[in-house]
Amino acid sequence: MTTERIIEFWFDFASTYCYPAAMRIEKLAATNGCRILWRPFVLGVIFEKQGWRDSPFNIYLAKGNYMWRDLERLCTQLAIPFRKPSRFPRNGLTAARIVCANDGAKWIAEFTRAVFTANFAQDQDIANREVLCGCLEKLVDAPVSVFETAQGSEARARLRANTERAMTLGVFGAPSFISGGELFWGNDRLETALGWQGTEQA
Amino acid sequence: MTTERIIEFWFDFASTYCYPAAMRIEKLAATNGCRILWRPFVLGVIFEKQGWRDSPFNIYLAKGNYMWRDLERLCTQLAIPFRKPSRFPRNGLTAARIVCANDGAKWIAEFTRAVFTANFAQDQDIANREVLCGCLEKLVDAPVSVFETAQGSEARARLRANTERAMTLGVFGAPSFISGGELFWGNDRLETALGWQGTEQA
Numbered sequence: 001m002t003t004e005r006i007i008e009f010w011f012d013f014a015s016t017y018c019y020p021a022a023m024r025i026e027k028l029a030a031t032n033g034c035r036i037l038w039r040p041f042v043l044g045v046i047f048e049k050q051g052w053r054d055s056p057f058n059i060y061l062a063k064g065n066y067m068w069r070d071l072e073r074l075c076t077q078l079a080i081p082f083r084k085p086s087r088f089p090r091n092g093l094t095a096a097r098i099v100c101a102n103d104g105a106k107w108i109a110e111f112t113r114a115v116f117t118a119n120f121a122q123d124q125d126i127a128n129r130e131v132l133c134g135c136l137e138k139l140v141d142a143p144v145s146v147f148e149t150a151q152g153s154e155a156r157a158r159l160r161a162n163t164e165r166a167m168t169l170g171v172f173g174a175p176s177f178i179s180g181g182e183l184f185w186g187n188d189r190l191e192t193a194l195g196w197q198g199t200e201q202a
Numbered sequence: 203m204t205t206e207r208i209i210e211f212w213f214d215f216a217s218t219y220c221y222p223a224a225m226r227i228e229k230l231a232a233t234n235g236c237r238i239l240w241r242p243f244v245l246g247v248i249f250e251k252q253g254w255r256d257s258p259f260n261i262y263l264a265k266g267n268y269m270w271r272d273l274e275r276l277c278t279q280l281a282i283p284f285r286k287p288s289r290f291p292r293n294g295l296t297a298a299r300i301v302c303a304n305d306g307a308k309w310i311a312e313f314t315r316a317v318f319t320a321n322f323a324q325d326q327d328i329a330n331r332e333v334l335c336g337c338l339e340k341l342v343d344a345p346v347s348v349f350e351t352a353q354g355s356e357a358r359a360r361l362r363a364n365t366e367r368a369m370t371l372g373v374f375g376a377p378s379f380i381s382g383g384e385l386f387w388g389n390d391r392l393e394t395a396l397g398w399q400g401t402e403q404a
Contacts, residue, residue, distance in 0.1 A: 050262055062374040172264040188390045
């Protein structure tokens with residue numbers, strides 16, 4: 001008996017290292033025969049519980065300066081376009097709610113990459129209606145309707161539930177992955193997470 | 203004209219992810235034709251300036267729980283022995299001062315690995331005189347004398363100067379590496395740092 005292998009991808013559209021992870025995960029997961037569960041959540045809520053009212057990359061200057069250079073080098077290495085956003089972190093709530101409200105839709109991977117690209121390669125405001133409808137344009141028949149639905153209470157509740165579940169899982173940063181029953185943190189752990197078979201490796 | 207390639211290895215004997223980096227760096231650096239400058243510093247001083255009076259792995263529970271499991275998996279993957287220390291972080295000041303007082307000595311790499319192994323594989327108190335003299339035993343003629351010298355004001359001043367220089371370099375965590383004029387952070391960046399040729403890659 002073979003069980004379908006699954007990786008949960010926990011991400012926040014505002015998070016810098018989620019960008020390379022989101023750009024890479026679909027191809028890598030396919031190579032590993034892994035199905036992806038796309039799990040947006042609100043990292044800011046978790047940060048607030050840790051006493052941070054802003055991104056730690058803004059609070060801790062040396063860490064922030066390093067992160068931008070590291071991300072730039074990483075994107076060069078991975079051949080992913082990068083332009084430092086003029087504003088950080090950006091508000092990714094509506095984008096996250098669009099993913100929540102359309103869980104399982106075939107276009108989620110492509111939409112997610114489009115939003116991350118808008119934020120981290122095109123310096124666009126991913127809270128903006130035109131920007132998000134632009135990301136949806138080639139993927140769905142009625143972008144405006146998808147955008148409007150994501151503003152509703154059900155999509156909001158789903159995103160809140162995701163964030164609560166993330167905390168239950170021990171998520172404290174992004175990207176995070178759940179694979180083989182274990183938590184993995186950071187773009188650097190994507191390959192390890194995808195290859196993780198479960199407890200027999202422990 | 204060829205210039206000798208150099209990597210600065212900034213580490214703290216108390217730091218968990220410095221352990222795999224310290225165990226791996228000598229062989230990897232040799233493969234890359236890189237000379238290592240061993241640069242112990244006191245991460246706690248930098249953490250204090252960030253407002254932390256303890257390791258962030260102790261302050262932030264979810265992050266700490268994750269780190270111990272991640273380190274365990276990592277050590278298994280790298281075939282490095284690991285036993286979770288019964289006390290964390292341990293006081294690595296004297297060990298660091300021994301390195302500072304003997305900068306350039308041929309036995310520094312082996313001593314550094316012995317101290318990290320004592321801390322993270324043998325659950326020993328690396329501030330203890332017998333433990334440190336045990337680490338020095340096969341490496342120097344007079345372990346006690348080396349231990350005593352490291353308690354002196356010159357060794358202390360050297361470690362303080364290292365920590366100040368680390369801050370000047372933008373170091374905010376450990377391990378950190380300086381290679382090709384740039385800063386790299388984390389055991390996960392060791393290979394990238396060693397392969398870094400400088401600005402032409404930027």
